[in-house]
Amino acid sequence: xxxxxxxxxKNLNVSYGSQKVLNDISIDIPDKKITAIIGPSGCGKxxxxxxxxxxxxxxxxxxxxxxxxxxxxxINDPNVEVTHLRKKMGLLFQRPQxxxxxxxxxxxxxxxxxxxxxxxxxDDAVSHYLKEATLWDEVKDRLHKPASRLSIGQQQRLxxxxxxxxxxxxxxxDEPTSALDPISAERIERKLLDLKNRYTIVLVTHILRQxxxxxxYIIFLYMGNLVEHGPVEDFFENPKDPKARAYISGQFIESSxx
Numbered sequence: 001x002x003x004x005x006x007x008x009x010k011n012l013n014v015s016y017g018s019q020k021v022l023n024d025i026s027i028d029i030p031d032k033k034i035t036a037i038i039g040p041s042g043c044g045k046x047x048x049x050x051x052x053x054x055x056x057x058x059x060x061x062x063x064x065x066x067x068x069x070x071x072x073x074x075i076n077d078p079n080v081e082v083t084h085l086r087k088k089m090g091l092l093f094q095r096p097q098x099x100x101x102x103x104x105x106x107x108x109x110x111x112x113x114x115x116x117x118x119x120x121x122x123d124d125a126v127s128h129y130l131k132e133a134t135l136w137d138e139v140k141d142r143l144h145k146p147a148s149r150l151s152i153g154q155q156q157r158l159x160x161x162x163x164x165x166x167x168x169x170x171x172x173x174d175e176p177t178s179a180l181d182p183i184s185a186e187r188i189e190r191k192l193l194d195l196k197n198r199y200t201i202v203l204v205t206h207i208l209r210q211x212x213x214x215x216x217y218i219i220f221l222y223m224g225n226l227v228e229h230g231p232v233e234d235f236f237e238n239p240k241d242p243k244a245r246a247y248i249s250g251q252f253i254e255s256s257x258x
Contacts, residue, residue, distance in 0.1 A: 003030030003217065006170065006200040007052055012066035014047050014056060021047045023224045025066070029217075034192065034201045036215035036232075038208065040247070043221040045204040046174050052202065053089040053172065054082055070170075087114065090163025090199075092176035096155035098147040099162075103130075103139050106147045106158055110166035125165055133161035134191060153184025160191065171195065173203040177210070189214060208248065212236055220244050222253065 007029035014022040022044045029035050029052075037045045050056045051068055054075055068075050075085050087110075099106050107126045116122060126143070130136040135157040139150070147158055156176065163171065171192070177185035192201055192214060205211050211218060211232070218235040220228045220243075228235065228244045239245045246253045 006031035008069040010067040033216035036211035039221035090168040092173040104143040129161040133157040
């Protein structure tokens, strides 16, 4: 099965001080598909995700070697403008991180930052992206109330609206439903499935059922190593590596096999 590549990782090595976290990772992320990064806790899932928008470099003592190409551009090149890069990447964290301002201002923040000043244009953007995140009907009468008063599930959809408002190319999610109740989690999942036709989506998840429901493509990491990757049906129906088979079936993976 052929996938057009959007993000290409080449020989990526990441260490925090003396601790090696990612070992020589090379992988292509397909365009306008949902890719799920899975593996046991501490295997490097979030580190790989954060390598796509240079969030890793904000951490003290991190060492990054290798290339991450987005649309063919090496994002770790010193000449790359970081603000421009991060505009391409919408990011959802485990717990929603709303800005300490109103619902309206949370969504308008990105467009304002990128030069939109006209009030009508901002109003249109806020309503459009709140509708995109299936939140408009719940908040349209309280747009100027603090975003912190929303429920956790509503806050996560607000963060999605805020991310979409800067018109990214990629949506990154670091276990974006793990703090949500089942109904709120399902809303986020449905929206991600709807959005994949327009965005490349990369999710870290520890829930195998969620990876199987949502993903088109799977990346399985173990102890910082890329063990197996491929279309979701191939991975779950016919995993090739013994560690992948053990992980899917819930068995203990011997670390000596790494």
